[in-house]
Amino acid sequence: MTVVLKKPHKSARKPKGDGHLRRGEILAAAEKIFIAEGYAGATIRKIAYAVGVSSTALYMHFRDKDQILLEISNDAIERLLDLNIQIAGQPIDPLSRVRLMLEAYMRFALDNPNTYQLVFCSTGDHVKSDKIGETMALGDRCFEKFSEPVHEIAAQGRLRSGSAVQAAEVLWSGCHGLVSLLITKPSRGWSEPEQLMRVMLDGLLHGLVTD
């Protein structure tokens, strides 16, 4: 879990108009540490040390710690949204689109566990930065994109139980439950993740949607 701290050298002061370049360096360093050590492990001081700058310097570019990590997370969520948009544009039946989106969602979670936890597994009430609003909005847009094919299915009268909104919420939360447990309890003896994903999708989709 703990990664070696690199770059103990002091980073050269930026020329006068180039302070904004620091911002990118901070984000890059923070992302590495955040991915490797998670929210609690990604300390302000540790990030600053990796950049080669005092911890105070970070506050010239970000209001607080959460703004840094949420900015990183937002980038990731945007990639997820792009995936959803791309799938939404495919000329296939809505059920297949739903399945593809949920698969992409779960793979995204397993590929970005710390981002996923920060965004989808925390209450977010400890966050002072208003960046959280942006994150939530992105998450909502993902859910909206995902809801579209579910509504199409509902319009075809193929929903076994519940409304379209309820079905979308259940599909989403079911997949969320699987990946969140796989992420937070990795030591538990799980079956193969790929197979669990398949069983979850087969189960939910067959259970909620008629052929």
Add this chain to the structure above:
Amino acid sequence: MTVVLKKPHKSARKPKGDGHLRRGEILAAAEKIFIAEGYAGATIRKIAYAVGVSSTALYMHFRDKDQILLEISNDAIERLLDLNIQIAGQPIDPLSRVRLMLEAYMRFALDNPNTYQLVFCSTGDHVKSDKIGETMALGDRCFEKFSEPVHEIAAQGRLRSGSAVQAAEVLWSGCHGLVSLLITKPSRGWSEPEQLMRVMLDGLLHGLVTD
């Protein structure tokens, strides 16, 4: 979220053999604060203040903060296990037992959101206390109890896809996903929890189990 701090008076020193009574007082105070304010809100200092004792005194009875909160959580999980055992003993078909257990599980989560988060939504790698092992063991026993009727269903050849273990894991994680999102994202505009629970159960059970 924040609760008024009571009992600012200093608690009388316990007579010589009665130090163990303190332990109960600490647990009671800690439980109140933990239920009201969650893990981060249940500070050692705050608990000690509520008991009317110095924060150091807590370390006479508990190794660390986690031991206190996990002891509280363990009591709750034991109640959940009892529920499962009671349902397991009912003379009804396994499918009904599965449904009853999952319903009880989700209601438990919604009734004990902070305990649920601590036990089922956190990685637990920040926990030094070995109490976490006890908690995990209790959780495992809950899962084992829940797995029994699923195996019965599998033995009847009524599983649509996946093994009995996989089906149990998917059923559990699906329900976990629903309640964990309801708990951690209460501000999102959810459908009625009761209906979502029904749709989740209908969907998963119909999708995984044949009649």
Add this chain to the structure above:
DNA sequence: GAAGAACACTAAACGGGAATCACCCAGCCG
């Protein structure tokens, strides 16, 4: 080329978390 403002950046400190340490004091037992 000197003055001065603007900017990048820092040292030191604050307050609040968990946890530890050295100690204190009351009561009981011999």
Add this chain to the structure above:
DNA sequence: CGGCTGGGTGATTCCCGTTTAGTGTTCTTC
């Protein structure tokens, strides 16, 4: 009476995120 021991504490340590007050460099303007 004297000492032991169990209940309890104040001060301290080490982190954390964050703030304050300031330093030193560089660019611009006279």
